Amino acid sequence: EIVLTQSPGTLSLSPGERATLSCRASQSVSNNYIAWYQQKPGQAPRLLIHGASSRASGFPDRFSGSGSGTDFTLTISRLEPEDFAVYYCQQYDGSPGTFGQGTKVEIK
Amino acid sequence: QVQLQESGPGLVKPSETLSLTCSVSGYTVRNVFYWSWIRQPPGKGLEWLGGFYGIGNTHYDNPSLKSRVTISLDTSKNQVSLSLSAVTAADTAVYYCTRSVAPKYYLELWGQGILVTVSS
Numbered sequence: 001e002i003v004l005t006q007s008p009g010t011l012s013l014s015p016g017e018r019a020t021l022s023c024r025a026s027q028s029v030s031n032n033y034i035a036w037y038q039q040k041p042g043q044a045p046r047l048l049i050h051g052a053s054s055r056a057s058g059f060p061d062r063f064s065g066s067g068s069g070t071d072f073t074l075t076i077s078r079l080e081p082e083d084f085a086v087y088y089c090q091q092y093d094g095s096p097g098t099f100g101q102g103t104k105v106e107i108k
Numbered sequence: 109q110v111q112l113q114e115s116g117p118g119l120v121k122p123s124e125t126l127s128l129t130c131s132v133s134g135y136t137v138r139n140v141f142y143w144s145w146i147r148q149p150p151g152k153g154l155e156w157l158g159g160f161y162g163i164g165n166t167h168y169d170n171p172s173l174k175s176r177v178t179i180s181l182d183t184s185k186n187q188v189s190l191s192l193s194a195v196t197a198a199d200t201a202v203y204y205c206t207r208s209v210a211p212k213y214y215l216e217l218w219g220q221g222i223l224v225t226v227s228s
Contacts, residue, residue: 033214045204045218046218047215047218092213097156102153
């Protein structure tokens with residue numbers, strides 16, 4: 001089973017600042033089969049990024065994903081009030097598909 | 109617009125079987141797509157339970173659940189079902205139904221989730 005470790009656990013930032021979230025895999029993820037999901041309180045997760053860098057429909061281009069192998073990054077270039085949420089990475093290369101423990105982006 | 113809606117009992121007794129249904133609207137469920145169930149204990153992260161792939165009627169499950177998970181597709185009712193046997197308090201969670209194009213694909217669509225509490 002591929003274990004994903006997200007860091008930091010919590011990111012305290014102000015609107016307008018840049019957020020950089022990390023997701024590290026215990027072994028190489030083939031084909032960059034990494035997705036990122038955004039979850040707001042009381043809501044289901046929502047697909048944000050797939051294939052490590054392809055943005056899902058409905059999300060603005062301030063969201064970007066990058067990385068390969070075992071190290072992946074989600075970047076939010078300039079935080080908007082609606083971006084404060086929990087973000088999970090997931091690998092869908094191995095079975096079972098596994099998730100990171102999440103990074104909470106909170107308002108400073 | 110395709111929507112997924114989970115339903116079922118919100119309270120299940122220990123050792124019993126948890127049974128949930130995911131109703132699909134805006135799309136006729138056929139033997140394509142890959143349907144998974146994900147759960148999230150209160151205040152915690154996400155766990156993939158298992159999936160069902162219509163092509164080949166192939167069932168996938170998370171080994172950590174020790175074969176307690178059964179997922180099935182009912183095309184006549186446009187529903188996906190989850191059964192989780194021998195539940196304990198550790199199975200208390202919000203359960204989500206999801207859809208992917210195929211196994212080894214990202215979870216493109218999620219239901220709103222249903223909280224199931226295991227308690228006597």
